[in-house]
Amino acid sequence: MTGEPGSGSGSANRGTGSPSNDASDPIRNSVSSRDDGTDGRTAARRNEPSSPLSAATRIRRDPSLLLPFAVAGVLLAIVDWVRRHDPLPTLSLDDSVGFTISVEFDGYPTGVPETTRSLEALVDLKLPYLAWGIGLEAVALLVVAVAGSITIARALEEGAGVADAETESHSIRRVPAYFGLVVLFSAAGRLLGSLGELGLVLGIPLLVLVFAAMVRLFAAPAFVVTGAGPVAALRRSARVTRGSGWSIAALVLAFGLAAWLLTLVPLPYAGTVLSSALVASVHAVTVAVVRERSDGSVASDG
Template sequence: MTDRNTAESTNQREAARTRDTDPGVLTASLAELRHNPRLFLPFLLAGLAVSAINAIHRIDPIPTRHVETILEGNINVAFVGYPAGYRSSSLVLEPVLGLRLPYLLWGLGSYVFSLTILSVAGVLVISRVVDVEPTIDSWVGFGALVLAFDLVDRTLGSINALQEMGLLFGIPILAIWFLVFIRLFATPGLVVQGRSLGAAIYDSRRITRGHSGGIFVLILVIGLGNAVLGAIPIAGTALSTTLIGALHAAVIGVFVRQTSPISTGP
């Protein structure tokens, strides 16, 4: 009887992994947000805070890099791996390190604060969707993941060769970029569930197999939605963070909830 129950449980888990759940993830996420609009609140506050910091950086001596929007002819998939909005300006970290102490503290402090408030919003929404109580390890792990995603995104964005390469080399690089984000798509949700970063990455790679097409569509929806809302003058960052940030967090939570992986970390 035990062997039979174990086999049935295994078959159910395999069925959950292999069935095409991805098209339903977006619908379920929108329903989650519609039935619980308070999920928008953490990202509304985060969006307002990030917008205020960006506005201050436009008039202070902290070096920033302007990011072109769709209205300026730059169509991109604004997806950074963690729930966030579109950044029309980006802090350039390298020159900040050479500033005088007050500006150095303000520059690094505003950067850390922006990531922290986005991390808090992400954990609050994802934990609510997957119905778990986040632990200290979850908060720390999620923050570390957000920092890693952000630093990698900034590094790649600062390499001119990657931005200016033609289709011949650009398409393979873009394909690799999408594949990496598809495999890491569930990592933030798994960290909120209590896994270590290593186990979350391992399980994310495992549960996203068979769902690559659906996750690719989700990344396009989130990334293009960010880019479109981010192009709105003045309010773009706040709107994209509030709406698309909350949607991204809900999508991660719903996907993790549907796949219900059992941790088999390395």
């Protein structure tokens, strides 16, 4: 493994492995039938800056892109409150000792909850408590899946200059697949978290591998929204991010640090709501931009 998180054979690989993308992408198919690429908005999008700035530009044009994750942030805060008051063991950010800088990045757009529940907390529970614990975690992941699917779909449509009720309908149809991807990421994160302290010898190499994986899989949520299954989305993301490792690594760090900083806001549940509404929204739109540019789409950037 090389030192660069996204080292590979270069940008020539980006458009070579997905000949079925256009055929299986309902969003892009609907866009191509309605947008000839000659209006003023499309011309302006050809000059859009790099991914994070382009995401900010799209959100400024359409502030409603912030709405799904703003709602999700409120719902996640409610889940936090429920975790604090139910009888199952819960880990809280308030329990941390000292000041620790953290990169809060889960592989998919989401806010940072104030509480979490470890796998160990679900062991040896009676069936009603086990069902409750698993159900509450599933609700939290479903909230994130719905918000992510809607935001990415709308960002892709907005990038092509088309946004209508069909976008919402398609994004809702993709929620089950998106939920599957979120479950995969969450399960992997919880499994790694259950390993405990590994020391420097094992901990640092594992951290590097996890970070490299986050870089490679950055675009996976957008591929799910545009028609791929969770596993296929992971493969496509790994392929199209070759040659862009350092820029995407910077995005992962930026989003992770920004989410962590918002958790420091000294108001109950403010970190969860703000990290969802702001960081997760920009993350989702950025994923859509990376998805568009990865296959040389002319629908959004000319």
